[in-house]
Amino acid sequence: MEFPITGVTINPLLLAGIGFLVGILGGFFGVGGGFIAGPLMFWAGVPMNFVVGTDMAHMTGKSIVATRRHRALGHVDIKLGLLMVVGTILGVECGAQILEALKTVGSMDMVIGLIYIVILVVISAFTAWESLRALRMVREERIDVQEAMGFEGVAQRVYRINLPPMVSFPASGIASISLWVVLGVGFITGLLAGMLGVGGGFIRMPLLVYLIGIPTHVAVGTDLFEIVISAGYGTLTHAVKGNVDILMALVMQTGAAIGAQIGATSTRFFAGPRIRLFFSALPLVGALLVLFRLLSGGMLHF
Amino acid sequence: MERKKIRVLLRNLAIELIIYAILVIIYSIIVLRLLSEPLTQLFHTNLVTYAFAGLGLIVAQGALLDAVTSFLLKQLGLEQLE
Numbered sequence: 001m002e003f004p005i006t007g008v009t010i011n012p013l014l015l016a017g018i019g020f021l022v023g024i025l026g027g028f029f030g031v032g033g034g035f036i037a038g039p040l041m042f043w044a045g046v047p048m049n050f051v052v053g054t055d056m057a058h059m060t061g062k063s064i065v066a067t068r069r070h071r072a073l074g075h076v077d078i079k080l081g082l083l084m085v086v087g088t089i090l091g092v093e094c095g096a097q098i099l100e101a102l103k104t105v106g107s108m109d110m111v112i113g114l115i116y117i118v119i120l121v122v123i124s125a126f127t128a129w130e131s132l133r134a135l136r137m138v139r140e141e142r143i144d145v146q147e148a149m150g151f152e153g154v155a156q157r158v159y160r161i162n163l164p165p166m167v168s169f170p171a172s173g174i175a176s177i178s179l180w181v182v183l184g185v186g187f188i189t190g191l192l193a194g195m196l197g198v199g200g201g202f203i204r205m206p207l208l209v210y211l212i213g214i215p216t217h218v219a220v221g222t223d224l225f226e227i228v229i230s231a232g233y234g235t236l237t238h239a240v241k242g243n244v245d246i247l248m249a250l251v252m253q254t255g256a257a258i259g260a261q262i263g264a265t266s267t268r269f270f271a272g273p274r275i276r277l278f279f280s281a282l283p284l285v286g287a288l289l290v291l292f293r294l295l296s297g298g299m300l301h302f
Numbered sequence: 303m304e305r306k307k308i309r310v311l312l313r314n315l316a317i318e319l320i321i322y323a324i325l326v327i328i329y330s331i332i333v334l335r336l337l338s339e340p341l342t343q344l345f346h347t348n349l350v351t352y353a354f355a356g357l358g359l360i361v362a363q364g365a366l367l368d369a370v371t372s373f374l375l376k377q378l379g380l381e382q383l384e
Contacts, residue, residue: 001334004338004339004342005341005342005345012329012334057356057357057360058360060357060360060361060364061360061361061363061364062364064361064364064365064368065364065367065368068365068368069368232357232361235353235356235357235360236353236354236357239349239352239353239356239357240349240350240353241349242345242349244353244356246341246352246355246356246359246360247334247337247338247341249356249360250329250333250334250337250359250360250363251329251334253360253363253364253367254325254329254363254367257363257364257367257368258319258321258367261368
C-alpha cells in the first residue's frame with residue numbers, strides 16, 4: 001500500500017507488526033520502544049526524517065492504551081508523573097542546548113555514543129544484579145516477592161533529604177519526599193534524553209524504582225503516563241516540521257494498541273524483581289544498536 | 303499460575319489478536335482510503351492544522367481501540383483477567 005505523505009509503499013501489516021512488538025515492550029516495561037521501532041521502520045523503507053516523528057506519534061497512542069490499562073490496575077501515580085514532567089521538559093531543553101553547543105567540537109557523535117553505551121551497560125548490569133539478589137532474598141528469607149528489593153540504600157537516603165517543599169505520593173506509598181528530588185529525577189532523564197536523542201524510559205524506570213523507591217509496577221505505569229505527555233508534545237513539534245506521517249502512525253498504532261494491552265496485562269502475572277530482571281536486557285539491546293551505528297558509520301575502529 | 307487461568311489468558315490473547323487483525327484490515331481498506339486524501343492535502347497546505355488533526359486522530363484511535371476491545375472482552379465473559 002502506498003502512503004502518499006511519505007510517498008513510499010509498505011505493507012501495512014508489517015507496520016502493524018512492528019507496532020505490536022514495540023507495544024508489548026512498552027506495556028510491560030514502561031518504555032517508549034523507539035530504540036527498536038526506529039531501526040525497524042528505517043529497515044521497512046520509511047525515510048529517516050519521518051522515522052522519529054512518526055514513531056513519536058504512534059508511541060503517543062500506544063502509551064494512552066497502556067496507561068489506561070495500568071491505571072485500571074492501580075499502577076499509575078498521576079501526581080508523580082505530572083510533577084516529573086516539569087523536570088523532564090526542562091532537562092530535554094537543556095540537553096538539546098548542550099548538544100548544539102557540543103556540535104562545534106569534533107568527534108562528538110562518537111563521544112556521546114560511547115557515553116550512552118556506558119550508561120546503558122551500567123543500568124543493565126545494576127538492574128540484573130539487584131533483581132537477582134532480590135529473587136535470592138525471596139527464596140532464602142521467604143519475604144513477599146512483590147516487595148522484594150535487593151538494593152534499598154539510595155531510596156532510604158533520598159527520603160532523609162529534608163529540602164522543602166516536601167510532597168507525598170500515597171499512590172506510590174511515599175509519605176514524604178522533597179519535591180526537588182522528583183524534579184531532579186525528571187531533569188536527569190530529560191537531560192540524557194535531550195542529549196542522546198532517545199526517549200527516557202530506559203533511564204526513568206530504574207530511577208523511579210531505585211532513587212524514588214516506588215514499586216516496579218507503579219514505575220512502569222507512571223513512566224508510560226509521562227511518555228503520553230512527552231511523546232504527544234514531540235508529535236506536535238515534529239508534525240509542524242513536516243516529519244510525521246499520521247497515516248503510517250495510525251496503522252502502527254493498531255498493532256501497538258493490542259501489544260500494549262497484552263504487555264500491560266502481563267505485568268499482573270510477574271512480580272517486581274522478575275520484571276526488573278527481564279528489563280535489564282533492554283538497555284543492552286540499546287547499547288548494541290548504538291555500537292553498531294558507531295561501527296557502521298566508521299566512527300569507531302578496532 | 304493455575305493451568306485453567308493460563309488457558310483463559312491464552313484464549314483472551316487469541317481473541318484480542320483476532321479482533322485487532324480484523325481492525326488492521328478494516329483500517330487499511332476503509333479508514334486509510336477515506337483519510338488519505340484530506341490528510342495529504344492538509345500536510346501540503348497547513349502543517350499546524352495537520353499536526354493537531356494528527357494528534358487528535360491518534361488520541362481518538364487509542365481511546366477507541368481500548369474501548370472496543372474492553373467492551374468485546376466483557377461481552378465474551380473474559381474480563382476476569384483484566
